[in-house]
Amino acid sequence: MKPLFIPHVPARWLASLFLTFMSLLALPAHAAVNVLGCEPEWAALATEIGGNKVRATSATTAMQDPHRIEARPSLIARTRNANLLVCTGLDLETGWLPVLLQQAGNPRIMPGQPGYLEAGTYVARLEVPTRLDRADGDVHAAGNPHIQQDPRNIARVAEVLTQRLAQIDPANAVYYRNRHRDFSHRWNAAMQRWNRQAVPLRGVAVVEHHKNMAYLLNWLGMRSVGTLEPKPGVEPSASHLARLAGQLRHDPARMVLRAAYQDPRASKWLADRAHVTPVVLPFTVGGSSHAKDLFGLFDDTIQKLLEGAR
Amino acid sequence: MICRRTVVATVLAAAFGAPIAAHADGGRDIAQLREELRQVKQDYETRIRALEKRIEAVAAPQPTGGGGESVVPLSANRQDDTGTPDADSAGYASVPSAPAVPVAVSAPAASGSASTASAFNPAVSVILGGTFANLSRDPDKYRIQGFVPGGEEVGPGKRSFNLGESELMLSASIDPTFSGQLTASLASDNSVSVEEAFMQTHGLEDGVNLKAGRFLSSVGYLNNIHSHAWDFVDAPLVYQAFFGGQYSQDGVQARWLAPVDRFVELGAEAGNGGSFPGNGRNKNGVNSVAVFGHVGDDIGEGGSWRAGLSYLRTSASGRTYDDTDSTGTDVVNAFSGNSSLWIADAVYKWSPGGNATRTNLKLQAEYFRRHENGTLTYDTTGQSLGTATGSYSSAQSGWYAQGVYQFMPRWRAGVRYDKLYGGTTDIGLVDSGALSASDFSSLTSYNPSKTTLMLDFSPSEFSRIRLQIARDKSSPDEADRQIYLQYIMSLGAHGAHSF
Numbered sequence: 001m002k003p004l005f006i007p008h009v010p011a012r013w014l015a016s017l018f019l020t021f022m023s024l025l026a027l028p029a030h031a032a033v034n035v036l037g038c039e040p041e042w043a044a045l046a047t048e049i050g051g052n053k054v055r056a057t058s059a060t061t062a063m064q065d066p067h068r069i070e071a072r073p074s075l076i077a078r079t080r081n082a083n084l085l086v087c088t089g090l091d092l093e094t095g096w097l098p099v100l101l102q103q104a105g106n107p108r109i110m111p112g113q114p115g116y117l118e119a120g121t122y123v124a125r126l127e128v129p130t131r132l133d134r135a136d137g138d139v140h141a142a143g144n145p146h147i148q149q150d151p152r153n154i155a156r157v158a159e160v161l162t163q164r165l166a167q168i169d170p171a172n173a174v175y176y177r178n179r180h181r182d183f184s185h186r187w188n189a190a191m192q193r194w195n196r197q198a199v200p201l202r203g204v205a206v207v208e209h210h211k212n213m214a215y216l217l218n219w220l221g222m223r224s225v226g227t228l229e230p231k232p233g234v235e236p237s238a239s240h241l242a243r244l245a246g247q248l249r250h251d252p253a254r255m256v257l258r259a260a261y262q263d264p265r266a267s268k269w270l271a272d273r274a275h276v277t278p279v280v281l282p283f284t285v286g287g288s289s290h291a292k293d294l295f296g297l298f299d300d301t302i303q304k305l306l307e308g309a310r
Numbered sequence: 311m312i313c314r315r316t317v318v319a320t321v322l323a324a325a326f327g328a329p330i331a332a333h334a335d336g337g338r339d340i341a342q343l344r345e346e347l348r349q350v351k352q353d354y355e356t357r358i359r360a361l362e363k364r365i366e367a368v369a370a371p372q373p374t375g376g377g378g379e380s381v382v383p384l385s386a387n388r389q390d391d392t393g394t395p396d397a398d399s400a401g402y403a404s405v406p407s408a409p410a411v412p413v414a415v416s417a418p419a420a421s422g423s424a425s426t427a428s429a430f431n432p433a434v435s436v437i438l439g440g441t442f443a444n445l446s447r448d449p450d451k452y453r454i455q456g457f458v459p460g461g462e463e464v465g466p467g468k469r470s471f472n473l474g475e476s477e478l479m480l481s482a483s484i485d486p487t488f489s490g491q492l493t494a495s496l497a498s499d500n501s502v503s504v505e506e507a508f509m510q511t512h513g514l515e516d517g518v519n520l521k522a523g524r525f526l527s528s529v530g531y532l533n534n535i536h537s538h539a540w541d542f543v544d545a546p547l548v549y550q551a552f553f554g555g556q557y558s559q560d561g562v563q564a565r566w567l568a569p570v571d572r573f574v575e576l577g578a579e580a581g582n583g584g585s586f587p588g589n590g591r592n593k594n595g596v597n598s599v600a601v602f603g604h605v606g607d608d609i610g611e612g613g614s615w616r617a618g619l620s621y622l623r624t625s626a627s628g629r630t631y632d633d634t635d636s637t638g639t640d641v642v643n644a645f646s647g648n649s650s651l652w653i654a655d656a657v658y659k660w661s662p663g664g665n666a667t668r669t670n671l672k673l674q675a676e677y678f679r680r681h682e683n684g685t686l687t688y689d690t691t692g693q694s695l696g697t698a699t700g701s702y703s704s705a706q707s708g709w710y711a712q713g714v715y716q717f718m719p720r721w722r723a724g725v726r727y728d729k730l731y732g733g734t735t736d737i738g739l740v741d742s743g744a745l746s747a748s749d750f751s752s753l754t755s756y757n758p759s760k761t762t763l764m765l766d767f768s769p770s771e772f773s774r775i776r777l778q779i780a781r782d783k784s785s786p787d788e789a790d791r792q793i794y795l796q797y798i799m800s801l802g803a804h805g806a807h808s809f
Contacts, residue, residue, distance in 0.1 A: 061611060063663040068771075070659065070666070071809050072614040073573030073606025080517045080567045091804070095771075098806040102489075102512055103519065105567055110513035112486075134772060134801075234770060235719045261665050263719070 033169050036078050036109075038087035038097065039066050041148040042119060042157070044285040044294050046086060048183045049162050053172045054084075059100075062287035063261050066092055067138070067233065071099035079104035082115070083168055086161065089118030090125065090145035114167045120145055122160050123153040126214045138233025148284055149216035151191050151298055158183060190295055197302050204309050205251070207244065207276060209236075209258035209267060212283070216301065225253050228266040236266035248274040255308040259283035279308035432482035432490075433803035437538045439474030439796065443467055446791040454551045455756035455785040456732030457706065458645060458682075459631050460586035461554010463545065466782065466792050473498035474796070477505065477538065479805070487511060493536070505536075506558070517567030527557045528565070528577055529600050529620035530676055531655035539807055541672070542764055543778045543794045546710035547728035548678040551758075552651060554586040557622065559598065573606040573616070587649040587682070588624035598624035606809070613660045616809060620653040630690065636748040639694040643750070645702060647684010653677065657809070668719055675711040680704075688739055688749065698745065700738025707731045712762075720768050728760040730784075758784040774798045 035056040037043030043058035050056060059075050060066050066088070069075075079085065079100040087093055101110060108115040125143030132141055147153045162180040166173035202221040206213070209228045217224055226247060230240035248270075256267045256276045260283055267278040282291035282300050290300035445466050452465040475498075481491040493506040508523030526534040532549065533556050545555060561581025568574035583597030584590045591597055599622070606616035630644045654677045661670035686702035689695060708731060714724035732755035739745045747754065760783060766776035775797050782790040 061664060063611075064665045065667050068665075068667055070614070071806065072608065072659075073604070073616045073809060074608045074614060076567065076575075076809075077571055077573040077606075081569060081571070094804045095806050099808050102510070103565075103567070103808075105511075105514050105517040105519045105565075107513040107515060113513075134770075138770070261667070263668050 032172065033083045033165060034081055035084045035086060036082040038085070038093050039148065040285040040287075041154070041294065041297070042086035042088070042117075042161075044297075045154065045158055045161060046084070046165075048294065049158060049176055049180050050165055051175070051179050053169065053175060054165070062259075062282060062284045062291070065261050067095065069093070069096045071096040071103070075100055076103045079109065080106050082106065082109050084115045084117065084164060085109040086117045086119060086157075088120050088145050088147060090120035090142040090147075091140045092120070092145035108168075114164055117157075117160060117164055119153075119157045119160070120147055122156050123147050123150075126218055127211065137229070137231025144211060144214045146212040147215050149213065149281075149301070150219040151187065151194065152219065153215060154294060155184065155187055155191075158187070186295070190298065194298055194302050197306065201302075201305055201309055204255070204305075205253040207248070207253045207256040207270065209256070209262045212259060213257050213281070216281075220305070222305075225251050228256070228258075228270065241266060241269055245270060245274045248276065252276075255279045255305070257281055257308075260287035277308045279304050281305075430482070432480040435479045435800060435802035435805055437475075437477040437479070437536075438799040438801070439476065439538060441467065441472045441474055441543060442795040443469050443472060444793040445469050447788065452790070453752060453785055454547065454730065454758055455752065456735070456754060456758070457551040457730065458629075458704075459554075459752065460629065461550075463555030464550045466544065466790065474798075475537065477536065479803075481803075483512070484509065487514075517569060519563075519565045519567075521563040521565075522561070524558055524560045525563065527559045527579055527581075527600055527622070528563065529557060529579075529602050529622050529651075530653040530678075531616070531618065531657050531674060532676065533557055535808070538798050538800065541674075541712065541714045541722075541724050542726055542762055543776065543796050546676070546712075546726065547730050547758060547760055547784065548676060548708040548710055551706075551708060551730055552587065552678050552680050558585050559600070560584055561596075561598065573604065575604045577602050577604075583624040585624075587626060587629070587651070587680070589626045589629040591625065591627045593627075598622070611664045612662055613658065614809070615656065615658040617656040618654070620655070622651045622653070624649050626684070628687075628690075631752070633750060633752045635689070635694050635751070636746055637694055641689040641694050642691050644687045644690050645682065645684060646687070647682060647702065649680060649682045651678060651680040653679075659809075666716070668716075670716045672714045673712070674714075675709065677707070677709040679707040686737055686739070686750075688745060695745070695749070698739055700740075700742065700744065702735075702737055704733065704735040706733040706735075714764075722766050722768075724762075724764045724766075726760075726762040726764075728758075728762070730758045732756045732758075756786055760784060772800045 033050060033054040035043065035046040035050065035054050037046060037056060037058045039060055040058040040062055043056040046054055046056035057078065059078070060069055075096070076099075087097060107113065110116060111118075120142065125147070128143040129136070129139050129141065132139060158180060162176050165176045169176075198220045203223060205223045205225045206217065207226045207228065208224050211227055211229075211232050213224065216222075226244050228236040228241065228244070230237055253274075253276050256270050256278050258264070258267050258278070258280055260280055264278070264280070270276060271278040280288075281304055282288035282297055285291055285293060285297050287297070288300050290303075291297040443466065449466050449468060453459060454464065476496040478494045478496065479491065481489065483489045488509050489512050490509045491506060492504070495503045495505040497503065504524060506523075506525050508521050508525040510521040511519055514520065526536075528534050532540070532546070533553070537545070549555060559579050559581035561579060563577060563579040565575055565577035568576075579598075579600040580596040581598040582590070588598055600620065602618060602620035604616055604618040606614065608614045625648050627646045628644045629646070630642050633641055633643050635641050655675070657672070657674045659670065659672045662668070682702065682704045684702055685699050687697065687699040689697050708729060710726060710728045712724060712726035714722055716722045735753055735755060737747075737750060737753065740747050740750070760780060762778060762780040764776055764778040766774055768774045776794070778792075778794040778796065780792040782792055784790070
């Protein structure tokens with residue numbers, strides 16, 4: 001009987017591969033808790049609560065559409081090494097997160113584990129569809145996933161995140177709770193400020209690029225009268241924009257809102273024809289030069305809205 | 311309790327309002343209306359029950375405004391909407407959180423009856439595909455000159471309208487350790503084949519992933535990507551010549567992800583070697599072995615890459631193919647021996663700032679090199695000059711490179727160039743003078759090439775329509791000019807695609 005054959009791989013090649021490996025393994029892993037946020041707001045929140053006890057990074061930037069990210073090799077590597085994964089959920093990451101979870105071989109961050117935090121399940125969701133059909137565009141069965149533009153949602157997720165950090169890293173539980181208390185204090189004060197500043201925005205009508213401003217508008221009592229996309233996830237078309245411009249003649253809007261990552265052309269087109277002010281919101285941390293952290297995100301958002309409504 | 315009653319009343323009002331109006335409208339059949347009413351009642355009873363459960367589940371007092379019924383109680387001291395005990399709720403009085411426009415807040419539309427048996431059904435997705443082909447040369451006479459033909463998916467397919475493969479995919483978690491996936495392929499000739507059927511571990515320790523069953527091998531880059539996710543209608547020539555399409559294993563796979571910040575993955579597969587270039591051997595043990603390594607990373611914010619090196623070794627025993635000998639007779643020849651293959655692959659994707667929505671670029675190239683050593687039997691059925699067996703050895707290679715650019719939302723254009731090198735083939739029967747080279751006409755060395763252009767339009771991420779033109783010089787005869795119009799549609803569960 002012939003023995004099972006073994007691939008003829010040159011010994012020198014194997015040796016060099018081994019050495020490369022060893023050198024890679026020697027990289028230091030300093031921080032206690034490795035947090036991977038699917039979106040920048042969660043990485044920022046983890047930094048607020050975790051301070052120097054966590055190393056938080058985001059899988060996406062404010063300039064990227066979180067629906068349309070690829071399961072890049074670098075993300076697989078980061079998922080493999082994460083202690084805590086904080087994602088919005090509600091199917092926002094459905095095109096790439098399942099691949100990361102499958103390929104990472106990391107039991108700590110699998111759904112159901114303390115290391116898997118789906119922020120969207122802890123907040124009151126808006127726009128939960130009563131009808132599920134792809135003919136309606138890219139609908140999210142569990143509701144609108146863009147929850148981060150309501151600061152009350154951030155506060156809720158901060159609670160859960162604190163609890164999770166304490167669970168994953170019990171040695172620093174007190175540290176996390178203290179930081180959370182401090183954060184809540186500052187956050188509540190900031191929310192009062194934002195609420196006061198945003199009084200003139202009440203009832204203001206706006207057009208959204210994509211249906212991703214619902215939580216912001218709901219929080220500030222603003223009104224959405226249309227979207228540039230004919231259906232969620234479907235690119236704006238000339239005919240739809242023309243119809244929208246016609247509609248705005250009877251039901252005018254003050255601003256047309258889009259997130260930093262969205263194509264400006266449709267907003268410009270509408271602004272030129274329907275006398276609405278195009279406003280680019282940071283949408284998440286890093287979306288503008290002022291939105292350096294969560295506080296900056298809302299400061300800048302309110303500021304931009306007030307300027308646009310003027 | 312007031313709140314609860316309000317919810318129930320609202321739901322009931324919504325439930326019965328519509329059917330009553332419908333009744334008033336027209337002279338439709340009473341029985342049908344009753345049935346509809348019964349269904350609506352049932353539906354809303356389920357929803358009400360679900361709502362009641364959720365209300366009960368919320369331990370804290372009902373928050374104001376935007377609600378909060380899906381908030382998991384975390385601390386007993388939550389007193390207001392912000393979830394922080396020391397918050398000054400007066401600050402919110404100026405801006406009511408109640409929406410100015412009516413919006414459904416957490417209505418349990420899809421999750422209402424999660425306790426039913428169907429809630430555990432696997433995710434189902436279906437891929438529909440079809441082509442219209444215009445081929446200047448007879449596809450029945452298609453061959454890749456100099457390469458032993460094998461496998462099923464070789465050649466340009468049929469002319470005119472064709473139903474492509476319809477894929478049915480089922481996948482679900484099996485238990486906390488395993489998940490499973492079945493991909494059945496329904497061919498246009500009404501046959502069903504199992505494209506993939508495997509179980510795999512999820513969330514095993516230390517970056518390890520195990521898979522068993524039938525699966526597309528992870529060698530190369532394109533090999534384990536389903537055809538509906540390809541950037542062109544057909545597989546590159548190297549895949550057609552060396553794998554007869556795609557290489558699938560009936561076996562096991564282990565992969566390990568190194569615990570470093572860069573993507574470094576090593577893997578190995580063992581299988582029964584039933585797929586071309588091997589064939590089903592009646593032999594115990596492992597008949598096909600593959601090892602592969604992948605590395606990948608980002609370059610700046612916009613770029614990312616993956617490169618890989620794979621090795622596959624398999625064997626064939628009496629792997630037959632059709633040929634025409636020097637007398638013009640159709641004969642069946644057979645190869646027995648070892649086949650070993652190296653693949654180097656690289657893919658690079660770029661988009662401005664990593665935002666692929668508007669424009670993006672994908673570059674991809676693979677290089678194949680295959681050695682086959684063994685014996686070649688001429689005319690196994692004794693149709694022509696009599697059965698004879700001699701040694702056989704070949705060293706052949708090939709590559710392709712392609713680029714696909716999305717130049718505006720929904721529109722992509724791509725180009726691909728294929729090249730194969732017939733190399734040197736030593737046939738013992740020819741070297742000894744027993745037969746002449748013209749008795750093995752399909753093995754006469756040739757360097758085929760092919761140039762392909764494509765343009766596709768994707769109205770959404772679930773649909774794609776593609777135009778492809780190609781000049782296929784896979785044999786010394788006149789080039790085959792191919793024009794395809796293709797559609798690819800995906801229904802059902804939203805599949806996540808790998809890089």
